[in-house]
Amino acid sequence: MSEFIDYVFQRSTSLNKIDNSLYSKYNVKNGLRNEDGTGVLVGLTRISDVVGYKKENGKKIDTEGELYYRGVKVSDFIKGHDPKNRFLFEEVCFLILFGYLPNKDELDAFKKELASRYDLPLNYLQARILGFPMQNMMNKLQQEVLMLYTYDENPDDISPEATLNKGLDLIAKIPEIVCYAYRTKVHYFDSDSLFIHPVNTEYSIAENILQMLRIDRSFTKIEASVLDMCLVLHADHGGGNNSTFTNVVMSSTGTDIYSCFAGAIGSLKGPKHGGANLAVAKQMELVIDKVGLNATDEQLKQVIKDILDKKFNDQSGLIYGIGHAVYTLSDPRCQILSKQCKQLAIEKNRLKEYELYHRFEELAVAEIKARKGINVCANIDFYSGLVYDMLGLSKDLYTLMFVIGRSVGWVAHNIENKLYSGKIIRPAGKYVGEKKEYIKMENR
């Protein structure tokens, strides 16, 4: 930054400070939060329910976390399916988009429908992916989603039916764009071999991701079903999570779904939201570098204190992967993923790493409770990066796996908002500056 801009910026920040106490003075819901930390109600949804506390006589009582997709408990859904016979993500997509569990014929037809949309537009691969490599896959995907707008003959049709049609296309095409953009990136920037494996229309989305990313296209059934489970667990999280809300805020203006997706992807990239999976991986790498896999609890506690005291990692004072805006005692997705992660760690001979994560989780939760007096829990992204690493996925792709899962939620909320709200979202901000006289240039 130039000295001049630095000077005017410093001057402006000292002149335009906003005192924190003004939030309570004017009863402004900072971060759209009530005083007890619960979210301000800003919408109605029938897509999913995120439960982390209950209210009794106006008092918030922390509870074990529960997540429901269209009224069905996600843990029941996972327990109820036969992992030998089918992948779940496509079924969850159907449930989230249409609001009921499909019968076998409906599920088969839906899978065929998705597969028929896998193909990218003519020359897209050459022109947009191979011809335009980028370092950051989240930003690349934002651009590509906006580019798909230009390939759509009627991109500004925002009717619910057209949104569903375009949304299905996005759900089907994003995995391929992500995998090809990643293979191009590592070829171009990291001198790795370039290969582009075509999608297999017989495969589920999880299987396709693995076969497109691996040079020999092979994967085990267990690997594909773990990735499938990750997509299922990320598929939706109510109307209040930042990226879904961003998508709905944008959709409420009547803009196109490609713009809404680009906004939602940008939101999801942040390390306090979906980017937490990458932030956790970097944090735990540093922790392991510092204290090793055989660290004692005392050593781990010290690192945790140093993170909270802004002396270690990115000096934000945040322990990534811990805490949640809704969940208090537990994030049900994290509990499921932690078990999967342990299973995979046993198979991949990486149990020590899993166990270190697990001890770190327990000690971090206890330290935050001791300091702040609040119940926090590990969130879904505490273990997801470790799972992806064990599946051989690069860090470049961690948050992209979140996008692939969450795309279905974004489409469903976008449509629900169009069908049942339609009102432009426009909250208010209280002006807290003083009013000033205009001063002529010669008198300043």
Ligand SMILES: CC(=O)SCCNC(=O)CCNC(=O)[C@H](O)C(C)(C)COP(=O)(O)OP(=O)(O)OC[C@H]1O[C@@H](n2cnc3c(N)ncnc32)[C@H](O)[C@@H]1OP(=O)(O)O
């Ligand atoms: C898929 C997802 O998006 S899941 C979330 C992924 N994000 C992360 O893992 C990043 C780390 N965690 C966090 O930053 C937070 O826990 C969030 C953003 C997820 C939730 O934030 P909030 O809803 O504001 O949390 P909450 O109201 O419970 O916080 C209470 C206090 O605990 C602190 N706190 C909460 N989590 C953490 C954490 N992981 N590390 C340090 N302090 C924390 C908050 O900063 C806040 O402190 P303050 O009262 O001094 O301001």
Ligand SMILES: O=C([O-])CC(=O)C(=O)O
């Ligand atoms: O609900 C939230 O705020 C964040 C989250 O866990 C998600 O979007 O999956």
